[in-house]
Amino acid sequence: MVLAKVVGTLVSTQKESSMDGLKFLILQNVDIEGKSTGGFVVAADAVDAGAGEMVLYASGSSARQTKQTNNRPCDAVVMAIVDNWETDGKFKYKKGIND
Amino acid sequence: MVLAKVVGTLVSTQKESSMDGLKFLILQNVDIEGKSTGGFVVAADAVDAGAGEMVLYASGSSARQTKQTNNRPCDAVVMAIVDNWETDGKFKYKKGIND
Amino acid sequence: MVLAKVVGTLVSTQKESSMDGLKFLILQNVDIEGKSTGGFVVAADAVDAGAGEMVLYASGSSARQTKQTNNRPCDAVVMAIVDNWETDGKFKYKKGIND
Amino acid sequence: MVLAKVVGTLVSTQKESSMDGLKFLILQNVDIEGKSTGGFVVAADAVDAGAGEMVLYASGSSARQTKQTNNRPCDAVVMAIVDNWETDGKFKYKKGIND
């Protein structure tokens, strides 16, 4: 999975009918320090994530293994909101503190 | 999914027979500001997208989860035409205004 | 799908038995102008493509959605020979003219 | 599969329900010398890997071919802890010696 920050939303009226009801989030990829890498992706939301939250997203066929995305033409899904992560025993990100 | 702009079309007569009837679109990848990133891809069209429209496309096995592309050797499909997107509460693109 | 030009062939005698009879093509990726990008890939041939032809290839599980490649350890297949493509209404490539 | 070193862990409370009980590891990709390449990924743990261990991870649909990750929105899984590797007959890494 890849770490990213929710930075926006996208609206589409004319879409493949099975995509109706899915929320599209714009995600900014972040590095291990939580800083933007410059890359971004548009993902479906399976966990009710909001702007500014750090999340994990899954890509490819794994993005269809949620109730919301099953059998849909969706190749990226937010499947977890991140509380915190650490490397070498030091917290790099804590929700509510490093936002 | 990835943001892109429809910039052209491609014609193929001699192709895998299951691809008959599919329309091939040439997509220019765009960044979060809607500017070209230099990359492009050829995708099947599942939503009747036209030249100049901003779209989302799905890749890999997810590209086969539409009526048009099911069980076909197709690894990219346009599955949504974009109305607008915003980041940090500001619109970056609105159809008909930023085209 | 990705645009590429057939530039060569590859021979393998000792291979996974299900690959017997498949023709391996060496493809040079091309950009939207039809110029080499420097990248290349080896793909199975599902459309009897020949040296010098512009083609589309599909990757991943989609590469197995042809009669020739079904259930085989094949992750790239040439599934269309390109007649022409245009961007912004101008032909970038026409078979027999820009070869 | 890709070589990586376990450098941390990630905690998520609000996630797709099927992900409950999975442990998320932060992996630093390494090159053939065992040095960091700068890239990293978040993967589920299928082999009880610990901080500092060299591991292999599998991506995409292959990441779901373990008991822990089957049918889950998981696109990267640690499926092996590395004892050693060699190139051209010389050991590049031995567990317990090059850690």
Added chain:
Amino acid sequence: MVLAKVVGTLVSTQKESSMDGLKFLILQNVDIEGKSTGGFVVAADAVDAGAGEMVLYASGSSARQTKQTNNRPCDAVVMAIVDNWETDGKFKYKKGIND
């Protein structure tokens, strides 16, 4: 598929149980001239490839379409040993001559 050269092997004792008996090869990616590109990958061996041989490997779900790798968390498999390849009618590699 991608061209690569077998440059080493990797040993793992503690791994997902379904991976038992698989041989892990370290592959150096090569360009169309047969020169190293700097990249490498760890792949399962389905064709009894040896050190120094030029091979093709398949990635993703296609890497599971061999008897050895079926239903296993394996995302790269060597599925062919290369005899030779040519571009523009000139041999770039012949086994036993360009090794």
